[in-house]
Amino acid sequence: MDRLSRKFEYQGAAWYQREVVIPEEWKNKDIVLNLERCHWETTVFVDEQLVGMDERLSTPNIFHLTKYLTPGVHTLTLCVDNRLKYPMDQWNHGTTEYTQTNWNGIVGDISIQAKEKVHIRRVNVYPDIENKSVLAKVELSSLTTFQKGSLELHVREKGGKLVATHQIGIDSLVAQEGIEQTISLGKQIKLWDEFNPFLYEFETTLLVDGKQDTRTITFGMRNVEQGKHHVRLNGHDIHLRGVLDCAVFPLTGYPSTYVDDWKRIFSTIKEYGMNHVRFHSWCPPEAAFIAGDELGMYLQAELPMWIKDVGKYPARRDFFEKEMYAILDAYGNHPSFILMCNGNENEGDFAVLEDLVKKAQTYDNRRLYSASTARTHTASDQYYVSHVTSKGWITVYEGTPSTDWDRNKESDIDVPVIAHETGQRCMYPNFDEIRKYTGVLEARNFEVFRERLTKNGMLHQANDFFKATGAHTVLQYKEVNESLLRTRTSGGFQLLGLADFPGQGSAFVGILDAFWESKGLVSPEKFRESCAPTVLLARLQKRTFLSGEQLKVKMDIYHFGKDVLKKEKLNWSLIDEDGKIISKGTLDNKNIQPYTVDSLGTIDIDLDGITHACQLTLKAGMGGVKNEWNIWVYPQQTEKQTNFVYTRKWNEETLKMLENGNNVLLIPEKCEGRKTHFASHFWNPIMFNWNPMIVGTLINANHPVFTDFPTNEYADWQWWDILNHATAMDLTALNNITPIIQSIDSYETNQKLSIAFEAKVRKGKLFVLCVDPESDIDNRLATRQLITSVEKYVASDRFDPRDTLQSYEIEALFPTISISKKQKGSQTAIQQLLNK
Numbered sequence: 001m002d003r004l005s006r007k008f009e010y011q012g013a014a015w016y017q018r019e020v021v022i023p024e025e026w027k028n029k030d031i032v033l034n035l036e037r038c039h040w041e042t043t044v045f046v047d048e049q050l051v052g053m054d055e056r057l058s059t060p061n062i063f064h065l066t067k068y069l070t071p072g073v074h075t076l077t078l079c080v081d082n083r084l085k086y087p088m089d090q091w092n093h094g095t096t097e098y099t100q101t102n103w104n105g106i107v108g109d110i111s112i113q114a115k116e117k118v119h120i121r122r123v124n125v126y127p128d129i130e131n132k133s134v135l136a137k138v139e140l141s142s143l144t145t146f147q148k149g150s151l152e153l154h155v156r157e158k159g160g161k162l163v164a165t166h167q168i169g170i171d172s173l174v175a176q177e178g179i180e181q182t183i184s185l186g187k188q189i190k191l192w193d194e195f196n197p198f199l200y201e202f203e204t205t206l207l208v209d210g211k212q213d214t215r216t217i218t219f220g221m222r223n224v225e226q227g228k229h230h231v232r233l234n235g236h237d238i239h240l241r242g243v244l245d246c247a248v249f250p251l252t253g254y255p256s257t258y259v260d261d262w263k264r265i266f267s268t269i270k271e272y273g274m275n276h277v278r279f280h281s282w283c284p285p286e287a288a289f290i291a292g293d294e295l296g297m298y299l300q301a302e303l304p305m306w307i308k309d310v311g312k313y314p315a316r317r318d319f320f321e322k323e324m325y326a327i328l329d330a331y332g333n334h335p336s337f338i339l340m341c342n343g344n345e346n347e348g349d350f351a352v353l354e355d356l357v358k359k360a361q362t363y364d365n366r367r368l369y370s371a372s373t374a375r376t377h378t379a380s381d382q383y384y385v386s387h388v389t390s391k392g393w394i395t396v397y398e399g400t401p402s403t404d405w406d407r408n409k410e411s412d413i414d415v416p417v418i419a420h421e422t423g424q425r426c427m428y429p430n431f432d433e434i435r436k437y438t439g440v441l442e443a444r445n446f447e448v449f450r451e452r453l454t455k456n457g458m459l460h461q462a463n464d465f466f467k468a469t470g471a472h473t474v475l476q477y478k479e480v481n482e483s484l485l486r487t488r489t490s491g492g493f494q495l496l497g498l499a500d501f502p503g504q505g506s507a508f509v510g511i512l513d514a515f516w517e518s519k520g521l522v523s524p525e526k527f528r529e530s531c532a533p534t535v536l537l538a539r540l541q542k543r544t545f546l547s548g549e550q551l552k553v554k555m556d557i558y559h560f561g562k563d564v565l566k567k568e569k570l571n572w573s574l575i576d577e578d579g580k581i582i583s584k585g586t587l588d589n590k591n592i593q594p595y596t597v598d599s600l601g602t603i604d605i606d607l608d609g610i611t612h613a614c615q616l617t618l619k620a621g622m623g624g625v626k627n628e629w630n631i632w633v634y635p636q637q638t639e640k641q642t643n644f645v646y647t648r649k650w651n652e653e654t655l656k657m658l659e660n661g662n663n664v665l666l667i668p669e670k671c672e673g674r675k676t677h678f679a680s681h682f683w684n685p686i687m688f689n690w691n692p693m694i695v696g697t698l699i700n701a702n703h704p705v706f707t708d709f710p711t712n713e714y715a716d717w718q719w720w721d722i723l724n725h726a727t728a729m730d731l732t733a734l735n736n737i738t739p740i741i742q743s744i745d746s747y748e749t750n751q752k753l754s755i756a757f758e759a760k761v762r763k764g765k766l767f768v769l770c771v772d773p774e775s776d777i778d779n780r781l782a783t784r785q786l787i788t789s790v791e792k793y794v795a796s797d798r799f800d801p802r803d804t805l806q807s808y809e810i811e812a813l814f815p816t817i818s819i820s821k822k823q824k825g826s827q828t829a830i831q832q833l834l835n836k
Contacts, residue, residue, distance in 0.1 A: 002686050003098050003503040004250060004441040004514075014104045016078040020112060024071045029114040030141070033063040033076075036108025036257055037285055040095070041085055045077040055085060057094050057304050058283035058323055059330040065112070076112075080105055086316035087307070091504070092343065093247040093282040094304020098503025100247035100254055100282075101441070108257030108285060118143055118175075118206065119213040125202050125333055126366060127221045128182075129234060132189045134219070138179040138204055143172040149208030155183060157190070158199040158218060170208075185221070191234050192220025192335045194275045195533075195562045197296030199335075218293060220335030224367050226382040229489045230416050230595075231338070231368060233298075237595045239560045240298060240418055240492025241481075241531055242276030243269055245284070246501055250514050251439030255285055262291035265516050269498060270295060271524040272511075273531035278373075278385070278494045281306040281344040283327050292336030299336045300385075301327060302373070305343025311352040324356055328364045338367050339383065346372040354378040374420050377413075383491065385418040394490075395419045398679035399479020401717045403629070404539040404554065406487040416491030419484055423495050425476045425680045427469035427508050428695055429747055430519060431462050445506045449747040456750050457735050461698070465744050468714040469696030470521040472680055474511055475716060478530040485530075485558040486537045488597045505686030506747075529627045533561040536570070536600075536620045536627040543717040544781040545633045547610040553618065555600040557592055557625075565592035568623045570600050574616050577710065582616060589622070607633050613785055615710040615718075632710065632718040634785040641795035650814040655807055658764030665794045666768045667787070671814060673729040673770065674753065676743055678720045685746035694753065697723065698742040704798045705740060705756075705767075708789035709782075721780040725772035728753035729813055736803045741769075756790075759805040766801075766810070767794050 022031070035042060038061045044051040046068035054061035068074070082104035084095060093099050119141050126135040136153060143149070148171045155164040164183050168174075190198040199218050206213045222234055230237035245265075249255055256262065262284070269277060276298040279288075283301040292299045303320050311317065320342070331337050340360065342353050353371040357380045360369045368382035377384050387395040392410035394417055411417045431450050437443040453459050477495065484493045500510040511521050529535070539554040551574075559565060573584035587601040603618075610633045619628045644663040647654050657664050674692040685693045697715040699706075715723060728743035732752040739754035758767045773787055793799055 002505045003445055004437070005444045006097075006101055006253060006440055007442060009097070009102075010104060011083050011102065012104075013079050013081045016080070016106075018076055020069070020074050020076050022069045022071050022074065026069075026114045027071050028117065029066075030117055030119065031065045031069045032113050032115065033065050034109055034111050034113060035061040035063075035078075035106050036110065037255070038080055038106050039082050039103050039254070041081045041083075042106070043079040043081075045079075047075050048077070055319065056323065056326050058301075059326040060109070069112075078106070086319055087309075087313060088304070088316075089307050091281075092304045092306035093280055096247075096503070099501070100249050103254045105254075107254050116208075116211045116213050117141070118147065118149070118208045118211070120204055120206050120215045122329065123202065123204050123215055123217055123333075124364075125217065125219045127219065127223060129189065129191060129221055129223045131184075132186065133182050133184045134202070134221075136179075136181050136183060136202065136204075138181075140170070140175040140179070140206065143170070143175045143208065145172050147172060147208055149206065151179065152203075152205040152207070153181060153183060154203040154205075155185060156201045156203065158201050163200065170206075189221050192222040192293075192296070193233055193562075194238075194296040194298065197294060197335075199293060217333050218290070219333050220293060222335045224338045226368055227416060229411065230491045231383060233338070237560075238275075238298070238492075239485075239490070239558075239595075240276040240494075241274045242278055242298075242300075242418070242492055242494040243274050243498040244278050244280045244421065244494055244496050246280045246497075246503075247282050247284075248499065248502060248514050250437055250441045250502070253440045257285045257287050259287045259290045259294075262288045263295060266291050266295045266297045268512070268516050270297070271528075272498060273524075273528040273533075274495075274498065275533075276300070276492060276494070278302075278339075280373075283331075286331060286334075289331050289334035289336055293334050297336055298338050299334075300339035300341060301331070301337060302341045303327075303343050305346060307343070308347045310346050311349030317352055321356060321359070324360055325363065328360065332364050332366060339370070340367055341370045341373050341385065343372060345374045347375055350376045350378055354380050357381070377415075381415050383416045383418060384413070385420045385494065387420050389413045389417060396422050396480045396483045396493075397424055397682065398476055399483060401543040401720045402541055403479065403482065403486075403537075404541050406483060408487055408489045411487055411489040411491070417489070418491045419493040421496040422484065422493045423477050423480050423497065424507070424509055424683045425473045426682070426684050426695055427473045427680065428462070428465040428744055429506070429508050430466045430470075430513070433513055436513070436515060445502070449506075449750070453747070453750045456732050456752060458750065458752060461738075464698055464713070465696070466519075467521075468698040469680060469744055470511070470519060471712070471714040472696045473509070474522045474527075475714070476679060477511070481531045482535070482537055485535050486539070486556050486597060505684040505688075507684040507687070508747075509683065532625075534559045534565070534625050536622060536625055537597075538618065538620065538627070538629050540629060540631070543631050543720070544785075545607055545631060546781060547607055547633055547635050549607050549633075551603070551605040551607055551618075551631065553603040553605075555587065555603060555620065556597060557600055557622070558597050559592050560595050562594055564594060565589075565623065567591055570620060570622045572603055572618065572620045574605055574618050576617075577615055611635055613708050613710055613789070630716060632782065632785075634781055638708075638788045641791040643795040644791070644799075646791070650810060655762070658761045658766060658807075661763040662765075663794050663799055664761075664764055664766050665790060666766060667773050668768070668770060668814065671727050671729055671770050673727040674743070676723045676726045676728050676755065678715065678723040681746065686748050692728070692743070693746045693749070694728065694743045695746060696744045697755075698739075698744055700738075700740045703740050704796075705758075705790055705793040708792055709786050718782045720782070722771055722783050722786055723755075725775060725780070725783065726755050727770040728755055729768075729770055731757065731813075733812075734805065734809060737805065758799075758801040759803050760801050761805055761807060761810060765794075765799055766805075767799070
């Protein structure tokens, strides 16, 4: 159960049949069957006669039925076979069971259409913004030798006024050669981009022998070029703040062909500050491109290709080439379609992939092309989406407490570089989401994870796990996004993800669920503070300070908005958790040009006079833009606590101290468990089964042990050095113990993992903290302060554990300790009690 599952799965032929009545007025017309999206091989019969077969996955399958359908009643039979026709590996999102499912059938428009014998086959419009004109290429069906007619071309603002018109006389020779006509749009044109997605309509009307055929397409005046570090649109750089769409449709199991569905998804994406969608190893229906046109979304379409042996099968290679041309023919006029790539993380013969790129560039120059997302950069690439370049790693998966770094050097290559699949920090699932799966896909994976959590006695913590890990993922994505916004040579990033990916082991990496709906973790407004056309950026050397230190912050601004920011002042303040202002000031500013990353100056703050541990927030605002960053300040010196026993070992002496009623703090030299890490697990712990298999940290922030260590319920950046020097012990067998600092295990195994817990043991009280208190401790300010806070608590009257453990239960957690001869005889009984 590593994914959402269909109630029923079927691979094979599915047959569809019905009678159709062809009217008398269709006589002497061309009759076409349009099947908008088929999955996969589709064969058509009329009255048991074979018409033909098509295998397009990404575009409509079209069948010409003129010679089969005379006026009267006919039987139309369709056979759709979803078995994999070519070796495709298991994960490309055009055919995989992991996301949209390997569904069988036809969706979208299913229609029989009658056209005049002489009709318009195809219209392509090529904008020329420099000359304020368009080049129209029109293909017609053939005319007989003596037929003549006219072609009327009209350009209108969409739903509005007529802009230009042109008429062309045609005959059989003109129709055979194809028609190309440049049309001026006048002195004033309106450009298409993310801020002003202005659209025009190009209407083509063919008149021959008194009969008329009209076709209208929508286009935008925009020009896409390869820049030095960025994709360029309409003569200026753009920066792509992108997300992935992996064909996840939980209710239907197949992609929507409705424009409103895609407008809902794209509107949500834009609410979170994004301007770009990469369709990962698949191409959506035309409805997605229409929605992208209308909302100003930059789209990257791909072939259904994610294979490790490119070039191995000639028939498969031919399929991909035909699919490429079909995509360009079907969707090439859409202004939102600015990038195209062959597929994801391909391996094999890249000469084959480069050949496809060259052919696409020659066939349609209205967008940029790339051979493969990740793996190998070819000479023909006009942009490159990858984890790494020849100069180093560019994808950012996790941040650090310091924000004074970037990927400028690594992104500075010969083409624009877009960071591939950034983020990928998974969180605990939200079991309340199960009720939303009312369609063909069932959340059996959720149910299995919930059953395992219940078995280990922690179902009551499920919502806390979800909220803590979700907040931690939001925290990490803020740093991931900002790191690439402050990278001046970055062409953009593609976050994985804004929404969950419910396959490949169940990757709960989204701040939205698989329905593109909020999980309640962060508002769009808050997320846009670190992901938007204009973002304030702080370059912090570190996050934890001692009282008396100097806080120096270099301020930058990422501004890929459309207008100049005119000498706005930067207002900043440093406030405590009660909202009290510790310090404030302003930075005078210059004009900030659009489509750039610029410096704003340096903030200097003395952290004097702070006598207690506190969390402070640096807030910055300029015009309507704001952002904030947390820091922590700890006092220089603290008094030593004496009213407790400190030990690094669990042994007979420690047990004796407890027997005598002492308060004992045990920070063990050695303990069995998992070495923890600040960042949550990558992608998901089922597909990537590597240590520590932890998805976050749950902290009992209201516990008195944290009186001198301010914290939230989740791990913020002050926990960085603590968690990178800690061990999580398995307390699953101790049903009555709830850890104070709890590492949240993978939802696959759901063990109770503890970094800190407390209990009454014999006549004494024991606090266990599995953190390294020695390595480079002078530079680990947060660890020092945490230990100080724990010591104060253990030495105080507030130290009063609720639960009791027997000594043998503690001994089972430290099996490597030496035990006296008297105790050795009881080891078998201890193991039996703990079901070991």
